[in-house]
Amino acid sequence: MRSIWKGAISFGLVTIPVKLYSATEQKDVTFHQVHREDGGRIRYKRVCTQDGEEVAYADIAKGYELASGEMVVLTDEDFEDLPLSTSRRIDVLQFAPAEQIDPIYFAKSYYLEPDAQGAKPYVLLRNALESSGQVAVVKVALRQRESLATLRVRDGVFVLETMLWPDEIRTPDFAFLEEDIEVRAQELKMAESLITTMESDFDPAEYHDTYREALQQVIEAKVAGKEVIPAREEEEAGPAVDLMAALRASVEAAKRERGGEPARPKKAAGKTAAKDSKDSRDSSKDSKDEEKAAPKRKTRKSA
Numbered sequence: 001m002r003s004i005w006k007g008a009i010s011f012g013l014v015t016i017p018v019k020l021y022s023a024t025e026q027k028d029v030t031f032h033q034v035h036r037e038d039g040g041r042i043r044y045k046r047v048c049t050q051d052g053e054e055v056a057y058a059d060i061a062k063g064y065e066l067a068s069g070e071m072v073v074l075t076d077e078d079f080e081d082l083p084l085s086t087s088r089r090i091d092v093l094q095f096a097p098a099e100q101i102d103p104i105y106f107a108k109s110y111y112l113e114p115d116a117q118g119a120k121p122y123v124l125l126r127n128a129l130e131s132s133g134q135v136a137v138v139k140v141a142l143r144q145r146e147s148l149a150t151l152r153v154r155d156g157v158f159v160l161e162t163m164l165w166p167d168e169i170r171t172p173d174f175a176f177l178e179e180d181i182e183v184r185a186q187e188l189k190m191a192e193s194l195i196t197t198m199e200s201d202f203d204p205a206e207y208h209d210t211y212r213e214a215l216q217q218v219i220e221a222k223v224a225g226k227e228v229i230p231a232r233e234e235e236e237a238g239p240a241v242d243l244m245a246a247l248r249a250s251v252e253a254a255k256r257e258r259g260g261e262p263a264r265p266k267k268a269a270g271k272t273a274a275k276d277s278k279d280s281r282d283s284s285k286d287s288k289d290e291e292k293a294a295p296k297r298k299t300r301k302s303a
Contacts, residue, residue: 001021001022001111002021003019003020003021003113004020004021004022005019005020005088005142006018006019006020006088007020007087007088007089007090007140008088008089008090008118009089009090009092009112009122009125009138009151009158010089010090010091010092011092011121011125011136012092014121014125015118015121016114016118016121016122016125017114017115017117017118018090018112018113018114018115018118018122018158019112019113019114019115020110020111020112020142020160021110021111021112021113022108022109022110022111023109023110023111023159024108024109027209027212028212029212029215029216029219046060061073061074061075062074087141088141089140090112090138090139090140090149090151090160091138091139091140092136092137092138092151093136093137093138093139094136094137095129095132095134095135095136095137096134096135096137097133097134097135098133098134098135098150098152101135101137101150101163104164104169105148105163105164105169106150106161106162106163106164107147107161107162107163107164108161108162109159109160109161109162110159110160110161110162111157111158111159111160112151112157112158112159112160113157122158126153126156126157126158129151129152129153130153135150135151135152136150136151136152137149137150138150138151138160140160140162142162147162147163147165148162148163148165149161149162149163150163
């Protein structure tokens with residue numbers, strides 16, 4: 001794993017330097033958008049809707065759209081004086097029983113590893129927190145966002161779990177909650193019986209992503225069936241120093257793409273094979289003459 005942030009746990013007057021690591025990863029099968037005909041990657045351009053011009057990344061700013069549809073453009077200077085902590089501290093605010101924190105608040109999990117000089121205070125706080133049966137409620141700033149979070153212990157390591165703010169939790173507003181739905185005692189007893197029947201200790205290793213496994217099998221079958229478009233290195237085209245050389249290289253590349261089959265010119269109506277052969281020789285002669293004359297034309301200056 002690679003650390004994505006460095007900071008320190010601030011616990012009273014104790015400071016524990018730590019490194020932050022993502023504790024989870026999603027195992028989705030990722031795809032690219034490609035051209036159906038040849039498998040070429042689809043590229044997108046950043047285009048302004050006002051003038052239709054492509055915009056360089058350096059010229060892109062943040063915009064906040066008003067209810068009226070008008071756009072307020074914010075610059076880097078507008079963000080400089082905002083009260084976002086840059087101290088890289090994980091400030092312990094309080095300790096609380098874990099069951100008091102609804103899991104709906106949790107957003108993302110991270111592992112915390114102590115630096116060499118912080119190992120002892122790390123272990124001390126870890127052991128004290130683990131024996132208390134509580135979690136630490138902290139505040140931390142990550143990726144230009146300030147979050148509440150909790151610190152708990154898992155497998156001997158601190159887990160930092162960032163949390164959503166209370167106003168980010170939606171209130172369920174569903175019509176059935178206002179209805180007077182009657183549940184009979186026998187129905188409730190049967191449902192409870194079903195729950196009891198299905199009770200068991202939770203073991204996450206018993207479950208797996210059947211869709212991802214099936215999709216991987218489809219991809220492997222495609223590979224085995226050779227229904228795969230081979231990767232082709234994209235050559236960066238530089239300026240043509242010698243036009244004839246560039247054209248000749250282009251013709252050779254086209255021949256290779258056609259499997260070595262030379263491109264044949266279309267025959268004009270009424271022409272004989274002998275005439276075609278003569279035209280071909282004349283064309284070859286003209287091409288050689290043009291190649292000899294090319295250097296002279298390069299030195300000419302336009303009027």
